[in-house]
Amino acid sequence: MFDPKPILKNLPNLPGVYRMKNAEGAVIYVGKAKDIKKRVSSYFNKNIPSPRTRMMVSQIEDIETTVTRTEAEALLLESNLIKNMMPRYNVLFRDDKSYPYIALTGDAYPRLAFHRGAQRKHTQYFGPFPSSTAVRESIQLLQKVFKLRTCENSVFSNRTRPCLQYQIERCTAPCVDYISVEDYQHDVQHAAMFLQGKANEVLNTLGEKMNRAAQTQAYESAAVFRDRIQALRQVQAKQFVSDFSVSDADVVACASLHGQHCINLVMIRGGRHIGDKSFFPKNSQDATLIETVEAFLTQHYIAQNTPPLIVCGVDIDAKGFAAIFSEQADRKIRIINNAIGDKRIWLKMAQTNAELALSQRAASSANQAAKLVALREALHLAETVERIECFDISHTMGEATVGSCVVFDKGDMQNSEYRRYNVKGITPGDDYAAMRDVLTRRYKKVAAGEGVRPDLVFIDGGKGQLGIAVEVMHEVGLDDILLIGIAKGEERKPGLETMIFSDTGEMLNLEQDNKGLHLLQQIRDEAHRFAITGHRAKRAKARITSTLEDIEGVGAKRRKALLTRFGGLDGVKNASIDELIQVDGISPGLAEKIYAQFH
Structure with a gap:
């Protein structure tokens, strides 16, 4: 039995973080305290009301502590340790994505932008927002009222005439000097004040400007301020929260x-x-x-x-x-x-x-559990089948081939365990070779004890893909795992899928209203979605970086000059030979080559 007295005796009465370890040396709980000695000692009182805490204490074999200067530092260290160690007895809130913000850049004509990730100097950030949708809706609202630019700097610096945003009155076209730096900065200041909750101050300022413009008979300017005031008041009427003493x-x-x-x-x-x-x-x-x-x-x-x-x-x-x-x-x-x-x-x-x-989550879990039971019954699977993995391959005529693996476990899709595989070194369009590559890379690790062993594996494909999967599983020593191929039905219609079993070669079709078939379709469709999303991203990246690289005579400097001049690859594609010649380093002959590449 673990005797805590020697450790408790030497603990300090200072703020810090403590880590409880089990017999294997794994950290099972991380906590913070204003007084480490008092807090840790409280775990070893005779009367602990929580069964969860009693279970944790029964597993403690060692205690480590770290003293901090303040309780705030202890809170920060505790949060970082929980995130890194994922202790068994800590309540864990996992959200891998950072929250999105609205950014106002520090350019001469600041840009209104969606931002997620590390924050930079000389940029104002407003948020966080609960979702990317909330950020984009707010940006659209700000565009309507304050008409700030949202375009990238590479596009902004190469415009020769206003874009569509100006035509639909969502921007004042600073790219072609339709507005002065001073007036644009006023709009930026008003947008920042609005995001800080100072909408009434913005309304008062706009009202004063409208009255001054009217007094000097600048009626067009007065009408602009009047329209902004009306738009801002409409926003306030719909979304403003009046009861809170602070704006955030x-x-x-x-x-x-x-x-x-x-x-x-x-x-x-x-x-x-x-x-x-x-x-x-x-x-x-x-x-x-x-x-x-x-x-x-x-x-x-x-x-x-x-x-x-x-x-x-x-x-x-x-x-x-x-x-x-x-x-x-x-x-x-x-x-x-x-x-x-x-x-x-x-x-x-x-x-x-x-x-x-x-309640919705509970209903969804119950529904998924019923589907899993129906799938077991329909496919005559053992009751122990819980973890299902599914594979799919996606490419466009052999270009940018990507394989996906999605996981269904514990009654739901486990997004954090999804994996994508970039497939290289095969004949373009060879789905069998791609499937072999993906499965080998996946299950070599599982056979070596580095991953979780599935109970069932779905292969999105017919007999050919299933045959490859059987060979791979035999090669890596996992041939006791059941594999099922999902062959698409006539005209690829949902509900007409045929299941092919690796152990018997049996082919099975399920009724369209079978709950087990619905779960199978859900897993298969998720594998397809995950594969095609990765493929499209890889294809887009490859096309952007490779099309110019493939042209003889266009090196890194010329490529950069072209992209900068025309604001991106689309601009280069749409440029005429005469326009291409105007770029530094582009001769008439090279301009013809570049034009021919895209036409």
Whole structure:
């Protein structure tokens, strides 16, 4: 039995992070504390109410600690360790994508842009937003009201006449000097103020400009300001949240059902409700609502800009978290968990969203479980069949061949385990060779113990592809795994698929209303979608980089000069021979070669 006393005796009464390890040396839990000694000692009291905590403590064989200067530093370190180690007993919120932002670049004529990823200097960022759709809708709204450019710099610097955005009154055409730098900067300033929630100040400024223009009889300018004021007021009427004392706020609610938890996050940015997002944590079966929300706050706000106000529906240590977030953000952050008035209504809405998301997820899981049972019965599979992998190949006449592997396990599609394979070194268009390459690369690793062994493998193809799969499995030593080929039916119509079994060669067709067939189609279609998405991206990239490279006499410098002059490959394709000759380093003979390449 593990004796914690020697370790507890030497722990400091300082802020920091502790890591619980099991007999194999694996970290099973990571936590933070204002006082490490008090917090870690509390795990070894006789009366621990939580079964989950008791189970974790029974597995502890070692404890490691790291002292930090402040509790805020401990929170940051805890979040990073949880993300990297994925401990068994931590409530985990996984969201691999960073949140999207709206960016206003630092150019002379700033560009309004969608941004995701690392933030750069000299660029203003507004957000985060719950989805890319919310960002794009906001950008369209800003274009209508403030008419800022959205084009890339390579296009902007090479325009000789206004584009379609100017024609439909979504841009003031700074690319051809239809607006002065000073006037454009005013529009940028107004857009930034609007995104910061200062819409009334923008309205007042525009109103003053409209009156001044009218007084000087500049009626066309006055009409422009009048139209912007009307557009802005329409936006306010539809989306403005009047009850919040700050323009940026988050509302966090948590619901539970059958041991599963859901966090619903409602985002208010710039005084507008821009959407919500539901999160489903892992390892939360026995966790309380307070533990789940605290885990969410810890893991979510470390990587994101924390808004000035967070409204929470669970009785967490609001003052403690607010102090930590304020120290981390270097500005005041408030957390409210006793909301009243309209804030309580917003919280109730978020709570309803969380409950609905949980019930929908439960219904979906039950439906998937029923489909899996039906598939087992229809194909006479063992009840132990849980993990299914499916493969597909995608290319265009042999170009940019990509293979996909998708995984169905634990009653649902496991997106994080999907894999794409770029296929090279084969005869273009040889699907059999491509399938051999993908399966060999996949199952060599599984046979070596580096991956998870599937219970069943679907091959999107007929007898030929299935025969290749059988050979590969025999070569890597996994020939006891059942393989099933899915041959497309007449005219590739859904419901007419034929299943071909690798062990008996039997061919089987299922009724179109069979739930097992629906699951099979879902997995097969997902493999096809994943393959073709990768293929299209690879093909587009290859065509952009290779078409100019294939032309003799066009090296890196000339290629760069062409793309810069014409704003991209499409511009080069549409250029005439006379226009090509005007590029530095392009002779008449070379211009003819380039023109011939695209025509």
